[in-house]
Amino acid sequence: MLDTEFVRTRTYHPQLGLIQLYDGQNLSLIDPKVIDDMSPFIDLLKDPSVLKVLHACGEDLEVFHNSFGCLPHPMVDTQLMAAFLGHGLSTGFAALVEQYLEVELDKSESRTDWLARPLTQKQLDYAAADVFYLKPLFSLLLEKIEQVGWWKAAQQESELLAVKRIKTIEPDLAYLDIKGAWQLKPKELAILKPLAAWRLKEAVKRDLALNFIFKESDLLTLVESSLFSIGAMEQAGLDKRSIQRHGARILSIVKSAKMLPVDQYPDKITRLMDQPGYKQRFSLLKDEVKKASKKTGLATEFLASKKQLNQFISWVWNHKRDEGKRPDVMQGWRLDVLGRALEKKL
Template identity: 70%
Template structure:
């Protein structure tokens, strides 16, 4: 497994132009995401079947040759379990690999669970046992160790034979086009614009608040989200979610009250004045402008019984198709269907996953009739 470390512009241009001559390239990234809002890109692995390149993005101001490869529609990009990688590419380069296929999704169409790991698949299909001990290492540290570099190189070197084997099997099984569609769906789910005014809906426990309290939570959540973006900090490092709920629930308007509620003292010192002003302003909101009470699907009449029926149907289709139940329709996707029917009146512009593509034909119509 020979690899080259790319730190110079001329080398980056050379390996990316060479990769664009291939029909398919193997891609992976190594990144760190602990305290930051955005993932920090530490390494890019690229294998075109001949040259294996470890690109160090920390040394480049201009990554144009690589971005051109990502956008080259004549080259298929192959990744494994690439949900977070997509976010990394989008944040670093303003685009995602296209066209792209995920080998974890390909494996799912061959009966594997949707979360089957790379090492497990390489062991089964390539017959190689991979060392995954470096998966939690610090990829922003320099210099990278030989062990780190070899670990990173293996992730694309063995992706090639895995992809080749899965491709042959998935074409035989008749699922190749579906795997490409499913990979595209993954991109649309991972890369979506966020409405800062509605991030309060994503806070766990927000459903417990009354409309008057939601009127306080809403601007607090928007402020926290914008602050996290501005300072590139993970949301809970700006202000903890539970603390935000406490402020909204009790209408806290003093630093002393915050401390009495057990809110993180560092957050109180840094943000109490801003939060107090937001709470005071929010409490002036007229009642007719309060957000609607958040209705949980599980509180709808007959939810449990209907959900069980849907789940039983998924199991039946799983047995007949050989596809794992959580891949056919996860709990989230079944709830998405119910929400589409109950809250969106089956709006054709907002189709749930199970009513699109290969799922609709295999499963979606049956589930829709059951609802």
Template identity: 65%
Template sequence: MNYTIIKDTQTLAQVCEKARLADVIMLDTEFVRTRTYHPQLGLIQLFDGEQLVLIDPLEIDDMDAFSELLKDQSVMKILHACGEDLEVFQHSFGCIPNPMIDTQLMAAFLGHGLSTGFASLVNEYLSVELDKSESRADWLARPLTDKQLDYAAADVYYLLPLYQQLLAKVEDKGWLTAVQQESNLLISKRLKTSDPELAYLDIKGAWTLDPEQLAILKVIAKWRLLEAQKRDLALNFVVKEANVLEICRLKMASLKQMNEAGFDHREIRRHGNTLIEMVKQGLDTPQSEWPDKITRLMDNPAYKQLFKRLKDEVKTVSETTGLATEFLASKKQLNQFITWVWMRNRSEEKLPDVMRDWRKNILGDVLNGKMD
């Protein structure tokens, strides 16, 4: 396994120009995401069947040639479990690999669990044991060790033969179009931008608050999201989610209350007065503008029995298709479907996953029939 490390703009341009002549290329990234809102890119791996390169984005000033490769419609990009990689590309280059196929999704169409790891598939299909000990390494530190570089290169070197085997099997079973549809669905989900006005709905436990408390939460959650994005800081490093909920529940009006609740002193010192002002702002919100009380599906008396009935249908389809139940329809996707029927009157503009693309014919129409 021979690879080249790319550290300058000119060599990168030459590599990308050659890669754009290939039908498919293998891509992967190494990044760090501990305290930051956005993933911090440390390394890019690229393999086009001939040239295997490790691109160092910390050394290269102009990455335009790589961005153009990502956007080149004539080159299919292959990645594995690429959800976070898509975020990395979008944040770092303002674009994503397109067109793209995820080999983890290909494996799911062959009966593997949705979260089957790369090393497990390489072992099963290529009989190669990969060393994954560097997966938690610091990819922003320099110099990178030989062990890190070998680990990173292997991720795209073995991705090519794995993809080729999976492709043959997926085509044989007639799932290739579905694989592309599912890859596109993954893209649309991972790149959906967060609406600050709706950030309060993402706070766990928001359903426990009454409308007045939700008015406070809406103000604080919006500020917290914008602050995290501005400072590139993970949300809980701005203000812990549990603390946000407690502030709203008690309508905290003093730093003393925050101290007594056991909040981190640094959090109080940095944001305490701001949070108190936002509590006041929330309390000043006219009642007509308070958010509606959040209702949970599980609080509906009919929910438990309905969910079980739908789950049984998913299991039946799983047995006939060979696809894992959680891949056909996860709990979240079933709840999305129930919400679509109960609260959105089966809106054609807001179709749930099970009523779109490949899932509709083999599962969605069956589930829809069980709702009448």
């Protein structure tokens, strides 16, 4: 059983404060702030003979990847196991422990500063409980999930979560993640693209959350309204501290971007939902998801979220069913349960 406690308020990467381990006999709380050599723990994360069990581990995976350069493998997420048993996709650990073990956990320390030292006994007890009760919960969920035949699928889904959680964002593509960028013209995108790349690189270098470098909304306003002077940015109400710190650099980037030849402008961003026939196709696919939900008892959102259905449509329309870019619904356990039926509909 494996868990972490971390802090992520202003930083780009989560800051690891504590690691909890429990194998049914020994419960360990590891302080990574005082141990220089973490190689035995890293070896455990990589040990193929030891299954690592976590709950709602998305951010934990980021912690491991950032702190140790690897992910726990093999691993399974009990939140995903619970989803295969009919629970909501985001069912919390405390709710499952209360339902299956009839134990009410104290969650009062969930907002604690795990980087502060010394940790109180109450904080240590809270952290220990997260893996102590995970062991019997996992055993119960495993028994139930094997009975209904979803155990292999739960392992596949956990591995898929790991792959998706650790993705490297290319700075040159960061502008595509700016909300509202699709509304901009190619000429404006030519300015937004290097600005978004600079913001991402700066956030990673200084380990600061993106919006603490420069707010996303301010970045879009700057480009949309052509605020290409310090005075114009200040008058428009953009964050003053960010302007003072980065104004000169931003104007330098804008100046270079405006010299870009027209044939090197990024293409206008075309949203999938704006393509002809999208709404009808999406509705057809949604009906197939509902049918699969009734047949399997799994929640529609778990079988295929809106994002996953869009990923599938994009795979068919834009990527011409490229085998190297198979969407979630066309691989693993979803392929037989849903994927083949969706493919027939599109």
